[in-house]
Amino acid sequence: MKLLGDLSIPLIIAFVMTYALIQGTDVFPAMISGAKDGLKTVFGIIPALITLLPCIYMLRASGALDALCGLLRPLLSSLGIPSETVPLMLIRPLSGSGALAVGSDIIRNSGADSLVGRCAAVMLGSTETTFYVIAVYFGAAGIKKSRHAVPAALIADLTGFLAAAFFVRLFWG
Amino acid sequence: MLLNLIIVMLSVISLVYGSLSGNLSAVSVAAVKGAEAAVSLGVGICGMICLWSGIMELMKCSGLSGKLSRLLRPLLGRLFPTAAKDADTMDALSSNVSANLLGLGNAATPAGIRAAVGLKRLSGMDTASDELCLLVVMNTASIQLLPTTVASLRATFGAVSPLDILPAVWLTSLLSVSAGIASAKLFEHFSHP
Numbered sequence: 001m002k003l004l005g006d007l008s009i010p011l012i013i014a015f016v017m018t019y020a021l022i023q024g025t026d027v028f029p030a031m032i033s034g035a036k037d038g039l040k041t042v043f044g045i046i047p048a049l050i051t052l053l054p055c056i057y058m059l060r061a062s063g064a065l066d067a068l069c070g071l072l073r074p075l076l077s078s079l080g081i082p083s084e085t086v087p088l089m090l091i092r093p094l095s096g097s098g099a100l101a102v103g104s105d106i107i108r109n110s111g112a113d114s115l116v117g118r119c120a121a122v123m124l125g126s127t128e129t130t131f132y133v134i135a136v137y138f139g140a141a142g143i144k145k146s147r148h149a150v151p152a153a154l155i156a157d158l159t160g161f162l163a164a165a166f167f168v169r170l171f172w173g
Numbered sequence: 174m175l176l177n178l179i180i181v182m183l184s185v186i187s188l189v190y191g192s193l194s195g196n197l198s199a200v201s202v203a204a205v206k207g208a209e210a211a212v213s214l215g216v217g218i219c220g221m222i223c224l225w226s227g228i229m230e231l232m233k234c235s236g237l238s239g240k241l242s243r244l245l246r247p248l249l250g251r252l253f254p255t256a257a258k259d260a261d262t263m264d265a266l267s268s269n270v271s272a273n274l275l276g277l278g279n280a281a282t283p284a285g286i287r288a289a290v291g292l293k294r295l296s297g298m299d300t301a302s303d304e305l306c307l308l309v310v311m312n313t314a315s316i317q318l319l320p321t322t323v324a325s326l327r328a329t330f331g332a333v334s335p336l337d338i339l340p341a342v343w344l345t346s347l348l349s350v351s352a353g354i355a356s357a358k359l360f361e362h363f364s365h366p
Contacts, residue, residue: 005337012319016228020235027231034230037279038223046215053214054207055183061203062191093313095176104214104326112332121327122338125320126345130313131175136282137309138301141289145300148360152306153313156353160314163348167341 048097056087056105081165082116084109088123089161093130093154100124118172122164127157214329221325229277238280242271252354253304255295262291266308276317285312303361310353316346 020027059065065087073083081089084106091098103124110116130153138146191200232238246267250257256266265287272281288308296302301309320342327335 002334002337004339005334008319008336008339009324013228016231016235016237019237020231023235025231025235030231030234031227034227035223036226037230038226039219041226042215042219042222046211049211049215050208051180053211054204055180055187057203057207057210058187058191058200059183061196061199062187063194063196064186064190067190091179094179098176098179100322100326101211103323104210104330107326107330108210112327112330112335117327117330117332118338118341121323122341122345124326125317125323125338125342126315126349128313128315133313134309137285137289137305137312140286141293141305143289143293143299143301143305146309147301147306148357148364149301149306149309152310152353152356152360155356156310156314156349159352160345160349163345164341167344168338171341 045097045100049101052095052098052101053105056101060105060109079162079165080169081161082119084116085120085123085161085165088120092123092127093157094132096129096132099129115168115172119165119168122168123161126164127160130154130157214326217329218322218325221328222322225276225319225321225325229275232275233277233280238268238271238275238277241274242267245270252307253292255302255304256288256292259291259295262288262295265291269308270311270316273312273316274318276319276321281312303357306361307354307357310357311350314346314350314353316350318343 017027020030056065069083069086072086076083076086088099088102088106091102103120106120107117110120112118112121134146134149134153137143138149187200187203191197242264246263249267249270250263253263253266256262265284268284269281269288272278272284285308289305292302292305292308296305319336319339323338323342324335327338
């Protein structure tokens with residue numbers, strides 16, 4: 001598992017660059033132009049993080065976050081989900097930057113290589129901002145009745161949260 | 174917007190709960206620390222996000238994502254039989270899925286919207302068709318092969334091997350997308366257009 005993790009980054013960089021060169025792509029300028037897009041993305045995220053992180057840090061410091069997690073612990077532990085990930089599961093379908101802020105708070109607080117930290121990372125990496133996606137797609141297509149899209153999407157999210165907790169326990173528990 | 178309500182609630186709860194539990198000084202420190210952490214987090218993940226954006230741009234320019242998109246077409250034709258009859262819609266649909274797989278968020282959304290508009294045109298209704306619901310569900314479940322933002326987040330907080338979560342991410346994504354597709358296919362029999 002560690003080998004796969006260590007291998008993936010250098011392998012992908014080398015493969016994509018080599019493939020692009022063979023195809024006759026101007027590799028360096030393309031990388032630069034992509035990196036510029038990346039800077040724009042980060043500049044877009046930082047103001048949202050500055051708004052969201054103080055609220056999340058305050059909630060944790062007030063003790064309310066621990067109280068909420070403690071309240072839900074019996075229910076969640078029977079499903080194998082660490083209760084520290086409750087705030088992440090609540091915000092994940094609603095806001096991408098919110099999920100990034102909450103996820104970073106959990107990973108910082110529990111440690112990146114802890115069970116809870118890994119679980120939060122897998123949840124974050126294998127789910128999407130469900131309600132935002134639904135609003136964008138149906139809005140753009142001019143759809144008035146969404147039928148079963150919302151329940152089916154939420155079932156996918158729920159499955160993702162349960163599976164994340166399960167596989168993290170299986171591999172590192 | 175729901176997010177407005179959420180941040181207001183978070184700050185009010187922090188104030189009230191912090192006062193009652195005697196943690197008010199910690200709450201006050203936390204507000205400052207949170208703003209500080211937001212900037213250092215943004216700076217921390219910036220390099221990695223820019224590097225991956227570069228690699229993604231290269232995937233696009235070199236035609237790698239187009240190649241994947243063509244490979245996916247036969248499989249997607251089975252899931253989307255109506256779309257398969259329309260070349261433009263099918264093209265947008267397969268670009269959307271391949272861009273999602275490669276993590277090309279900037280390319281995935283426009284292609285997905287083109288596919289959604291195409292599917293609506295094919296159905297001719299204001300109500301979402303079975304295939305449009307399926308497209309949306311597949312986009313709400315992440316199918317990204319390389320979760321680069323999460324990897325940079327883990328690296329920032331000192332993970333020994335930031336991408337060692339890959340197998341868990343893949344298995345989890347596979348299960349959640351399958352659950353989404355299965356429920357969409359099941360529910361379409363109960364919710365009539």
